[in-house]
Amino acid sequence: MNFEKSLKLIMKSALDAAKPKGKFRNLPQKPKGKLIVLGAGKASASMAQEFENIYDGLLEGLVVTRYGHYTKTKFIKIVEASHPEPDKNGLLASKKIFDLATQSSKDDHVVFLISGGASSLLTLPAKGVSFEEKQRINKELLRCGAPIDKMNIVRRSLSQIKGGRLAQAIFPAKLTTYMISDIPGDDPTYIGSGPTIQANGLNEDSIKILEKYKISVNDKLRDIIKKNTLPKLNKSPKYMLATPMMTLKKAAEVAKKQDFIPVIISDSLEGESKIEGKKMAELAIKIKKEKKYQDINLQKPILLLSGGETTVTVKGNGKGGRNTEFMLSMAIHLKNTNGINCLAIDTDGIDGVEDNAGAYISEETLKKAYMKKINPLSYLNANNSYEFFKKIDDLIFTSPTLTNVNDFRAVLVQP
Known part of the structure; x- marks a missing residue:
């Protein structure tokens, strides 16, 4: 043999079992307003393509994926950006996704597609944090040997969009999240740093992780991390497509x-x-x-x-x-x-x-x-x-x- x-x-x-084809269940009903598809991750383009194939209704949206991961879609725009180190394409796409979320109305339904890689691709620094500073910290996290959940705690503490903050922007529109997990244990709060998931923990956890791995942050960044509290979210449906x-x-x-x-x-x-x-x-x-x-x-x-x-x-x-x-x-x-x-x-x-x-x-x-x-x-x-x-x-x-x-x-x- x-x-x-x-x-x-x-x-x-x-690998075939990890793909989104044939995995979507519990599709949202047609809303009074718009069906808006947003997403991020290495699988987000293929997830968007599959969602388009099975959803019977009008839709629009934007997802960001890694360079080389483009998939042809009819209605959802696909943007490629850098991974594992974020770049300006990712920053611009993240701003647009956040704007689309903020502009959604109570009659709209937002579908969010997330998979591994979203933590780097969906990059929108918290107010007061420069993009260059976010890039530096991300690069040092990648080199220090920290496990993915610890990395994502730090990433969300410096973010305007992670740790449930995208869901906060989407409200009062309805929200449904579909996930492909790359996280040991499949905890949704750590998949792509959980942009639409209720996160728990203290902001000081991030500072402790940075100190443990000897990643320097100045007093200004420490203060921003402490004040960038995690939002309290309304419950919304979430489904795991592959693990x-x-x-x-x-x-x-x-x-x-x-x-x-x-x-x-x-x-x-x-x-x-x-x-x-x-x-x-x-x-x-x-x-x-x-x-x-x-x-x-x-x-x-x-x-x-x-x-x-x-x-x-x-x-x-x-x-x-x-x-x-x-x-x-x-x-x-x-x-x-x-x-x-x-x-x-x-x-x-x-x-x-x-x-x-x-x-x-x-x-x-x-x-x-x-x-x-x-x-x-x-x-x-x-x-x-x-x-x-x-x-x-x-x-x-x-x-x-x-x-x-x-x-x-x-x-x-x-x-």
């Missing part, structure tokens, strides 16, 4: 057809990528050695499936995202162990800021590296996992998938 081909087939089924667990369950179905024994470890794995890669390698070796996983005997190949979002604390000047770093660390700690095949990808098709989705490893990975006289550890220490896998031709490319449910990992342990 070609295990690499099997794993990539399972991967594709997971990491949905994709893992679909992957498990397809794995069974491949005669594998699927085990979903977690849909919310977090931590430093290189450390979590080491742990996964140790688990795979343990299963191989003991010929079982918990009470499951290794009579057939066991497939360990996981989602979530690991992080990379950037110390080197190399290229690579969290999935290639996870895979490189795992390959190093597997030490050419036979019969273990793995892949890890970002489900949006872009691992970090490179052009790949992730990488594949097997017992051949280190052998290929040594043949090319490549030192895997030096590449790991330099955060240069992309170049490592590029040199041995084991990067995975999917192109932008137009969705995002975080990372997908599949580790196959053969008998």
